[in-house]
Amino acid sequence: MRLFVRLASFAALSAAAACATTPPPPAPPPPPGAAVLMDWRGVISSADRDRYQRRQAAWDLALQQARRQKGSGDLNSLGDLIRPDADRPGVTPPPGDYRCRTVKLGSQGGEDGLGYVVYGWFACRIEQTPQGLRFTKLTGSQRPSGLLYPENDRHMVMLGSLALAQEPTAGAYGRNAERDLVGVLERIGEARWRLVTPWPAYESNLDLIELIPARRS
16 A cells, blocks of 8 residues: 555656646747737837937927917817827727828927927828838828837837828838838827827927828718
């Protein structure tokens, strides 16, 4: 009887040791066609990282100038679009065509410039690509385009570039530092998003692009 107990204990210890040394099975591969993006932190330039980290300062200065200086358009009608803390959960936008308008807040020219400019509506698109979701402004004289990197439930980071006037579609991020930009996509309504670009290269101190699905226009 004692021998039987010893053998049973030895078998149990051997099984436990085998379980402890057996490596876990590998994680399943992503489904076919799924996009696997690099973390944006490994892609972003040092200059754009600085702009991204100082985006709250861009909000503060731009709103102060917008409320103090003369501007173009109806600032008071924009509601949550110009409220810094208006972001909501569920940020990921569905691919498709969008109506979009740009609002420029603040002035790089100081007190001599316009404090804000509210532009009319243009055409934008969000499409699913092998690299992930891509935002593109299709019409207008300033047309940003870039990849949207998931960050959290309220926040996607866009790294992109800017096309001007009659130029073709904006080039890839990192090819021209003067045209590179960093933006933050946020959802601010049931079917309403904004792309926030701090410290843009031209005119303003904060650019906002409002996005509404075209089918709801």
